[in-house]
């Protein structure tokens with residue numbers, strides 16, 4: 001990939017044009033990722049994106065970066081594995097709210113406890129969209145969807161609040177349509193040394209037409225207008241739980257060790273990919289199969 005030096009967002013396009021519906025918030029997220037990667041100026045070989053399955057994960061076809069397309073809900077474990085194998089790499093996860101907060105919730109919650117140095121960008125459109133609009137964990141209670149024609153029965157899950165009480169060290173929420181804010185936040189998140197989460201509010205006009213751009217503009221409030229301190233967890237939790245508005249911005253940032261790389265006896269000696277294999281003899285393990 002030597003021709004691609006991440007020096008221009010357009011250079012990150014592939015030969016395939018996005019297949020998303022007109023007006024989909026994924027276009028703006030795609031554009032923000034390209035701008036952020038350009039601003040970061042990383043050599044292409046130092047970045048890996050792990051995509052989940054979904055309309056969001058279809059981005060795998062539209063970005064010219066090294067990537068891995070995981071099973072639905074399973075993008076975070078391979079991202080952690082890549083980082084453990086080669087901590088020199090920057091690793092970004094692109095995942096939907098269904099995959100990230102539904103099928104993959106245990107990965108989301110448990111991997112953040114290790115403060116693995118990855119960035120998880122969740123396209124939160126409050127639906128399982130690729131499979132035509134079923135209720136997801138973030139669908140507000142009472143909302144009719146394909147799978148809940150009489151209204152969602154469960155209360156919705158609050159990903160920002162969960163991350164705040166579960167040791168993620170960079171927690172933000174942004175509105176997909178505000179590409180400038182999302183780009184800047186992505187740069188910060190990727191540079192943050194630890195587990196970073198950005199919950200991105202993504203309009204899906206087909207299966208969630210009520211939460212369109214107009215709706216969001218009526219409901220959003222910027223944390224920067226609220227005298228918020230991203231080093232005050234209580235304030236962050238209050239903002240995450242507020243019932244009147246949806247806060248966007250940086251909720252919380254904390255400086256903590258990346259436990260595995262600093263505490264694990266093997267990883268302390270540098271990335272696994274640089275360890276010598278010379279002294280490793282697998283022969284005894286193969287004896288039972290001879």
Ligand SMILES: Cc1ncc(C[n+]2csc(CCOP(=O)(O)OP(=O)(O)O)c2C)c(N)n1
Nearest residue numbers: 054055056072096097098099127128129130
């Ligand atoms: C383990 C597994 N379960 C279910 C599916 C079917 N499936 C594919 S995409 C999808 C919905 C994706 O929703 P979400 O993760 O919110 O992403 P979006 O399409 O909204 O971006 C489902 C259920 C699958 N591929 N694998």
Ligand code: SF4
Nearest residue numbers: 020021024055129204
């Ligand atoms: S179904 Fe929704 S999320 Fe999927 S491409 Fe269309 S607008 Fe976007």
